[in-house]
Amino acid sequence: MNMNQTSVALDPASLTAFAASMATLPREEMRKAKALYIRNTIVDFELSRSTGKTMLIVMGALCIIPIFLVVSIPGYIAYKKGLDAGRQKIRNAIEVWREELGAEADALLAQIRP
Numbered sequence: 001m002n003m004n005q006t007s008v009a010l011d012p013a014s015l016t017a018f019a020a021s022m023a024t025l026p027r028e029e030m031r032k033a034k035a036l037y038i039r040n041t042i043v044d045f046e047l048s049r050s051t052g053k054t055m056l057i058v059m060g061a062l063c064i065i066p067i068f069l070v071v072s073i074p075g076y077i078a079y080k081k082g083l084d085a086g087r088q089k090i091r092n093a094i095e096v097w098r099e100e101l102g103a104e105a106d107a108l109l110a111q112i113r114p
Helices: 003-009 012-021 027-062 066-096 104-111
Strands: none
Touching (some): 027 104
């Protein structure tokens, strides 16, 4: 899953649809499902981050050839902005569901620190 797919999983429409799909579940089951949704999104974010780091290493090696430097700098900037946006979307989802997540919200937030 790339950064864009992680972003789609956390867009307001997706979060609303996910929450609506659990309307009939007991409160505790709903809390567990929301926590799992966030944990899975964090895993996807970490996978994207790892893949991005690999690409940065390859691009860095290619910088030996000056023409690739022109591509590498914007690529690095886009990678950093994508990470920041992904982290913020995860934080936003946790904040929206903070009441239901309870004490687990802080543990989830700790997982996405840089």
